[in-house]
Amino acid sequence: MKENIIIFDTTLRDGEQSLPYSLNSYKKLKIAILLEKLGVDIIEAGFPISSPEDFKSVELISKTIKKSKVCSLARCIKNDIDISANAMRFYKYNSFRIHLFIGTSDLHIKYKLKKDFKDILEMSIKSVIRAKKYTDDIEFSCEDAGRTNIDNLCFIIENVIKNGATTINIPDTVGYTMPLEFSKIIKKILNRVPNIDKAKLSVHFHNDLGMASGNAITSIQYGARQIEGTISGIGERSGNTALEEVIMAINTRNDILNFKTNINIKKIYDTSKKISEICNFSISPNKPIIGSNAFSHSSGIHQDGILKNRKNYEIISPESIGSKKQNFNLTSRSGRAAIKFYMKNMGYSEKLYDLNKLYKNFIKLTDIQGRIFEYDLESLAFTKNFYKESKYFKLINLEILYKYNIENKILINLKIGKNNKKKIISNNKNIIYSIFNLLKKISKIKMKLKNFISKSKIYKKNIIIEVNVFAIYKNMKFYGNKISSNFIESYILSLISILNSIRKYKNIKKIKKY
Template sequence: MNENKIIIFDTTLRDGEQALASSLSMEQKLRIAKQLARLNVDVIEAGFPVSSPGDFESVSTISKEVRGPAVCGLARAVEKDITACGEALKGAKRPRIHTFIGTSQIHTEKKLRKSEDDILQLVKKSVEFARNYTDDVEFSAEDAGRTGKDFLCRVVETAIKAGAGTINIPDTVGYTVPEHFASIMDLIFERVPNVGDAVISVHCHDDLGMSTANSLTAIAHGARQVECTINGIGERAGNAALEEIVMALKVRKDLFNVYTDIETSELMRTSKLIRDICNMPVQPNKAIVGSNAFAHSSGIHQDGVLKAKTTYEIMTPQSVGLKDNKMNLTSRSGSHMVKSRLASLGYEEADYTLSDFYTKFKNLADKKGTVYDDDLITLMESKSSEDLEDRYVLDYLNVSSGKKTVPTATARIVIDGEVKQEAACGDGAVDAATKAIDRIVGFDIEIEGYHLDSVTQGREALGRVAITASAPEGHFVGNGTSTDIVEASAFAYMDIINKIARMKMFNKKIPPKIDISL
């Protein structure tokens, strides 16, 4: 192996799944494993076969159907665990058994109640037993971050001598800081005589928010495998995030002088798959894959990016699988950004006076927060304040739904003073409400995205709904807020209805796609 190659060991399906409210199905795990193969990870830790029949089946199925990465199963330093791993991995082209035992004093004395000599014997026996199933055996010294230095070195030496080709040094409880972790790595390379016969790996948790920093520090001090998860999901505060480590090594290659084989353009797609299947939302400001990771709102930043993207972007959106960055139009946006967006919508400088339009823009931005392209067109095409008023007003909404009940909705809308009312059934309460509204207005609308956030806390929290939809007039974004989710959804849909009405009045289409990244 090239000494500058960093092996990416993905444990999303094992450590990551442990953080979920419910286990993933075999089909879900297989979908994730196939995407990890497209991402080109080196090792997929597919599960803990002895833990349940479902986990055994998942590891076995992934072993048979996924090619490319090595497929790994986890096992305690117990023969029945290792046997289960060996059986589950029979179909793998490149099987790996990952066995572990606690080595810190608190683990050996409180949990295992064994002496150091007993632990060393178990390390030796478990690795040797695993070698009966595969030559690719990894050993982990659980809670290495709190293990005594002398004993940790003895454990590593014993595992390598027994035949482990990879030695993992995990910061199991996220206890270490970079300087401390660096000293552990240096100690192993300096004092373990056979350390050159194995790849040293790290597995860091984020309890103190330093999992990525500790992992990168370990790489800088000689580690050549890093264990991580997509979006950083995992036990408690999570694991080191794969996307953060990979992009840090790529962007700062001048500092680390190492590389991975990860297909980074698949990072965003993989992140979204994990988000959706695992029902684990990604915070907007999450590094690399958060919805705001390539978004610019400050007028100063937007001006810089318009002149040269590298002023505020250290990596390209395309490098992680995005089409482009996102320029949020808010009250903080400068006139230069507004002018640029108007030009992209087909408006020339002769069509408006920038200072006057910018004043109108700022007033609208102060009122609604984010201004979308359809809002800009409305401002450009409106001749008076009346043009900005809602033509369609939701006057009444009643929805009935529940178990063994067909969801139905009755809506009453006031249109230019005229009252119209319709009822409809749907697949759910929101679907019934939007269908009833559709029957009244008669617009051709297709909902493409739906997103719900809690604005406040408590049982009576305000819900904020954002809907993206397409129509012959273009793509639109609607927002609505209420303590009732269905009502908030109806308000958001009515927001879209009124935007389409203005487009019809102005007879001007907006561009084919607005990137709002719900």
């Protein structure tokens, strides 16, 4: 029978510490609700003593959350504990958890706390006893446990359990330990602490050396039964254990990991995406499980293998985590199998085009623009001079009169075809949509703006701005990418690139599809 691993989420506490600004109580509540729907067992809602807003957040979450257990952090200080309990006083669905912590390594005791081990032991015992007045669910963390003397670590654990601690957390606070090294710490605690069976053993890792997920998996193999981490691995410095990685490792490798969790894995992708939007941070494309590249393939060999059987190069199906099936990046590394696959998906029989000729043209175009999209393939297959960028729509002049919080005047001079020029003046506070709507009106192309991303960098004392725009025309996705020293110019040129691609797409001869 599979043992259950408790998932303790600290996105709202440790995760928030990595953000450039604090989340307000409303945003924290939205995240807590997402975590509850995901199936997280324990939500660490915050550190109430740290600020009035954090107190308010914990209080609000305690009033709302019903299924997940609510927890808040407190130092081993009387006032911290009282405020932590007070913030959770509205939680009625189960006993709330107070999470106590104190530094136990010689480094922390001497230089941070400026005390000795006897002082730390006394503070720990008194704090557990005080927390016991408010709840029977007390977690005790030995901060910097990875660098704590093992004799001291076992001694303090034994004494806090004796006085009422029900969960013992062993954190690698600075991401210092290696999996094999940490497994020995777990083994020693289980063998040397006589009353360890009276408490759950938890682990909490940071990712400074990239070991957080590996340490977490190793720890449960050696006896830990609670994993602490965050969604997407956000957290101090290099982040915390990424919970989705541990959860999917357990789910995927159940041949060697005889465990289970209460997580609804089909909600992983949606939850991580929504939390990243609320926190205003971007998920790295190469992030395991949830990154945009996690299920995309560029190599022609990989693409061919995926088409034959997705298991050839995917150990997790995107559908299992609630993501849509991703296909291929069409680049110079792609092969004929991927091109054939896309043409078939668009409804073109192999009899309607020459695959070898299309592939040669495809390679030429990738040398010019890097990545190819579906509408490019149609142009390559059925039009001449495919590699020349269409300039049917061309920007001649742009003038913007911007006034803060007042309607802005925008003038666009656009060349259409050989002679046709149009000038449109618009007053609108939203420059982004105003420009988009103007170009749509001028071109008479009914496209929809879905997203745009702007990136900037300094190059030789000049600011260079790259804008990527994503639009939809008749259910087909179109992309524009331009670089300029001016954001608005990059944005408009990207939109004009899309207009030219759509026009080329519209002018492709109507081919009889099978």
